[in-house]
Every structure is written in C-alpha cells, then in structure tokens.
Amino acid sequence: MHDVADGHPSFLQHHFFEPEQQAEAAKLGTWLFLLTEILLFGGLFCAYAVYRAWYPDMFYEAHLQLNVVLGATNTVVLITSSVTMALAIRAVQMNKSKQAIWLLVATLAFACTFLVIKYFEYSHKFHLGQLPGKYYSFTGLEGNNPHVFFSVYFLMTGLHGFHVLGGMGLITWMIVKVSKGKLSGEYYTPIEMTGLYWHLVDMIWIFLFPLLYLIG
Amino acid sequence: MAQAAAHSSKKSHVHIMPLKVYMAVGAALLILTFVTTEIAQFDFGEFNIYIALVIASIKAMLVAFFFMHLWWDNKLMFVTFSIGLITLTVFIALTMVDTMDRGSINPETAGQINPKAEMYNSPDFGKGGHHGDAEGAASHDSTAADSTGAHIDSTAAEMSEGAGEGETATSGAGTQPPGDGSSTH
Numbered sequence: 001m002h003d004v005a006d007g008h009p010s011f012l013q014h015h016f017f018e019p020e021q022q023a024e025a026a027k028l029g030t031w032l033f034l035l036t037e038i039l040l041f042g043g044l045f046c047a048y049a050v051y052r053a054w055y056p057d058m059f060y061e062a063h064l065q066l067n068v069v070l071g072a073t074n075t076v077v078l079i080t081s082s083v084t085m086a087l088a089i090r091a092v093q094m095n096k097s098k099q100a101i102w103l104l105v106a107t108l109a110f111a112c113t114f115l116v117i118k119y120f121e122y123s124h125k126f127h128l129g130q131l132p133g134k135y136y137s138f139t140g141l142e143g144n145n146p147h148v149f150f151s152v153y154f155l156m157t158g159l160h161g162f163h164v165l166g167g168m169g170l171i172t173w174m175i176v177k178v179s180k181g182k183l184s185g186e187y188y189t190p191i192e193m194t195g196l197y198w199h200l201v202d203m204i205w206i207f208l209f210p211l212l213y214l215i216g
Numbered sequence: 217m218a219q220a221a222a223h224s225s226k227k228s229h230v231h232i233m234p235l236k237v238y239m240a241v242g243a244a245l246l247i248l249t250f251v252t253t254e255i256a257q258f259d260f261g262e263f264n265i266y267i268a269l270v271i272a273s274i275k276a277m278l279v280a281f282f283f284m285h286l287w288w289d290n291k292l293m294f295v296t297f298s299i300g301l302i303t304l305t306v307f308i309a310l311t312m313v314d315t316m317d318r319g320s321i322n323p324e325t326a327g328q329i330n331p332k333a334e335m336y337n338s339p340d341f342g343k344g345g346h347h348g349d350a351e352g353a354a355s356h357d358s359t360a361a362d363s364t365g366a367h368i369d370s371t372a373a374e375m376s377e378g379a380g381e382g383e384t385a386t387s388g389a390g391t392q393p394p395g396d397g398s399s400t401h
Contacts, residue, residue: 199283
C-alpha cells in the first residue's frame, strides 16, 4: 500500500510505529470525543424528555409555534452537506484535490444556509418574545409554563448551532490544508476526522428536527 | 470492487466507497425526512413519538454506518459509539423512572415538599441535603386534566392533589417520554 516501506513518511509522527497505527489512534480519539458530545447533548435530551413528560399538552401547543417548513428545509440542507462532506473525503482519498475543494466549499455553503435559516427563525421568535425562562413575554399560548419549551428549544438548537459554527471552522481549515497539498490518498486523517464530527452534528439535528418540530 | 479490495486488505485504512453508495444513502435520508414530515400530519396517538424516533434512528444509523464508515471500521469504534448510546439510555431511563414514578414506593416523596409531612419532623432530617425537586413529580399529572386551564404554574392545590396518585396519572398522560429506552411504562 505504502511506497515508503522502511522510510518515515512526513505525516507520520515519531511516536507512531506506522501510518495505520496513527490513523487508528486518531480515529479512536475522535470517537471518544464524539462519545462526550453525545453525553453533552444527552443532558439536554434528558431535560427534553422530563419536561415533555411533565407538560405534554403544553409541548404540543408550543411546538406549533415552530415553522415546520423551515425546519424541514434545514434538515435537507444539513443532510446534503453531509453528502458533500463524505464525497469530499472520497475525493481526497482519490487524490482529486480540486474536486475535494469544491465539495468542501459546497459543504461550507450549506452550513451557512443552515445558520441563515436558523437566524431568521430565531429573530422571528425574539420579535414575538418566545424566549427562554424569564425573558419569555409571548402571550399567545395557553397551558402550563410555555417558556420551558422555548428554554429547551433554544438550548438544544443553540448548542447545535455553535457546533455547526465550529464545524465551519474545521471545514475552512480543511480547505486550506487541501489547497496546500497537505492531504492526499496517503494521508487524509484530518479531513476524515472533520467528516466524523460533521456527520455527528448532522445526526443530532436528525433527532432535534422531529422532537422539536414534529411533535404529534 | 473498491469495496472488495478494502475488505481483503485489513491493514489498509484506505477504504474508498463507490459514489453510488453515497448517493443512495443521501437519497434514502432525504426520502426519510420527507416521510417523517408527512407522517407527522397524521395522529397515531401515543405512537407518534415512537414512529418519529424510529425513523430518526434509521436515519442516524445510515449516517453512522455509511457516512461515518462504522460498518467497515475497526469494531472498537462501534463499541465506543455504543457505550455512549447505552450510557445515555441508562441516564435518561433512570431519570424518567425517578421523575415519573417518584412516590410509588413512598407517597411522601411524590409531590411538592410539605414541611408538615411526618418524615420531615424527624430530628435527623435534612442532614444529608434536601430534595430540590419540588414541583416536578406532581405537576406532570395535572397537565392532562387542566390543559384548558390557566397558563400559570400549577398551583399548590393541584400539586397536593396530584401527589399520591402519581401512578395512575402517568399512564393517563397522552404522550410518552421519548428516547429509545426511556419509557418507564
């Protein structure tokens, strides 16, 4: 596989025996990080479960305030960005740098679209006073503690939004790396790990969308 | 082809999947998004949440196994991921057991803390910290009854009413707590 049989490739750090070992170590480390991310969001999912169990009717009424079309559009946008991300990794694996850069730029554009749509959703809610906790001033909802729904909504989508922002930073970094020729079919661990993170962000949204926008 | 090559060479970490696999998975994810959005228009009662979660889980598995390569990677990655999910399930399940069924064993603990309750009169009480959760266990079962009621917090009266009938009231609530293993019913 590797032409550098006994030589030391430039990307191989000295404390690793061989590239495969280095790649597997990076992958395991990334998965451990993703595990902590699952637990970080898990706390919020747990809060969601508890409050929804306490106030099922309020959750139903409050969720009608969310715009399903915008939520579904954002789901499509994020899934498409996951596809372009996966294809960008594939392009790097096949040494097609130019294609990889275009796919990464597309991923970045989709991420921007996601945040722009989120911005419109947020500003509409700010305008109506559908805000968390004591900042809640919307009067159009009956039922128990509707501000709790919006606390959960803003915490979950807000934390997710920051992750999208972080992902955009990583993707930009990868665009720089690929254009400098640092990544290739020989060594593509950084972009592969960026992909893992980006897919997890997508995966979390896959759960947020039905739980917040589609409560039946 | 590319797939077969990667399968045979265990040592290699280069695993290039055919383009059509990514396209097919992407299409499946978009179709499932459409399905879950459309199906939400219909009311299946308490099954709504399970249907939504099953579809979301299928989508998540497609992302994990194909986009994140879990299917082909070292099983250690899958185990790591699973440990996260199992821990989360235990975490949510135990929390739900506590919040939904508190009071099943000792009715005194079901509702709002009543300073006059017998257990609080013991001289030793309070040495080990106190139960911070005052409104939770009781207010959940008042929601079904007073959904048309005032939009203020459950009153103390509702709470003491709710206390002690935690078990019957939870099964009466229309919506189930979400999460794969989180159901306590």
